[in-house]
Amino acid sequence: MKIRLDHGLAYVEAALAFRGKTLHLDSVILDTGSASTLFASDKLLEIGIVPEPSDSLKRIRGIGGVEFVFTKHIDRLAVGEIAIVNFEIEVGAMDYGFPAQGILGLNFLVQAGVLIDLHRLELRPARPEHLDR
Amino acid sequence: MKWTEVRSQFPHQWLVIEALDARSELGKRLLEELAVVDHCPDGESAMRTYLKLHRQAPDRELYVLHTDRENLEITEQNWLGIRAAG
Numbered sequence: 001m002k003i004r005l006d007h008g009l010a011y012v013e014a015a016l017a018f019r020g021k022t023l024h025l026d027s028v029i030l031d032t033g034s035a036s037t038l039f040a041s042d043k044l045l046e047i048g049i050v051p052e053p054s055d056s057l058k059r060i061r062g063i064g065g066v067e068f069v070f071t072k073h074i075d076r077l078a079v080g081e082i083a084i085v086n087f088e089i090e091v092g093a094m095d096y097g098f099p100a101q102g103i104l105g106l107n108f109l110v111q112a113g114v115l116i117d118l119h120r121l122e123l124r125p126a127r128p129e130h131l132d133r
Numbered sequence: 134m135k136w137t138e139v140r141s142q143f144p145h146q147w148l149v150i151e152a153l154d155a156r157s158e159l160g161k162r163l164l165e166e167l168a169v170v171d172h173c174p175d176g177e178s179a180m181r182t183y184l185k186l187h188r189q190a191p192d193r194e195l196y197v198l199h200t201d202r203e204n205l206e207i208t209e210q211n212w213l214g215i216r217a218a219g
Contacts, residue, residue, distance in 0.1 A: 007217040007218050008217060008218030009215065009217050009218075029215060031215065033212075033213055034212060035210070035212075036210070041180055041184060042184065045177055045180065045181070050175070050176040050177040050180055051147075051176040051179065051180055051197050051199070052176060052199075053176075053199035053201045053202055054202075056206070056208070057196070057198075057205070057206065057207045057208070058207065058208045058209070058210050059162045059207050059208070059209050059210070060210050060211075060212050061209060061210070061211050061212070062211065062212035062213065062214040065191050065192070066194065067187065067191075068183070068187075068194075068195060068196045068197065070197070093183075093184050093187045093188065095187070095188060095191065096214070096215060098215065098217045100215070103215075
């Protein structure tokens with residue numbers, strides 16, 4: 001998966017699978033400074049990722065302010081050939097003043113054992129079992 | 134209103150809630166005083182209402198909650214945020 005640089009930030013593409021539907025996002029920020037992985041609710045509503053009574057709730061407090069998020073286990077999160085099944089994401093408003101449909105955080109990157117190559121500007125799977133075949 | 138009162142007044146409903154008084158303790162957000170901002174037919178419309186209100190007034194502490202939820206368990210998480218260039 002190629003990494004695209006824009007305004008000094010690293011963007012990748014991601015595909016989310018949820019209850020038989022798939023959503024492709026092309027502006028997801030690669031962020032090793034975020035523990036969790038977050039996506040913009042506006043896009044996710046399109047494939048039926050909506051709040052449900054039993055979702056876990058969080059309040060994210062950051063420099064850009066405070067926002068409420070709910071968490072959801074999606075069937076699969078794929079970044080190019082790197083994929084994790086039954087992955088927990090957070091869903092929120094994501095109004096941070098720059099274009100982003102999601103934040104790919106350290107939980108995905110560590111769990112998938114991703115190699116971040118900033119010389120060739122690409123993400124690669126370190127372990128073959130995470131290759132999406 | 135407390136959450137127990139909200140639950141009895143609006144049973145089995147999706148609500149957009151504003152926390153008028155809240156505090157943070159041991160990694161949890163405790164909502165002491167609540168106001169019901171809107172009630173919605175389903176989770177999707179509640180989320181859309183929340184997104185609109187949050188963008189109009191980001192300083193309001195708003196939540197999307199279903200009153201079948203017995204206890205409000207809200208985990209707090211800090212995030213340094215993104216710093217873009219230019």
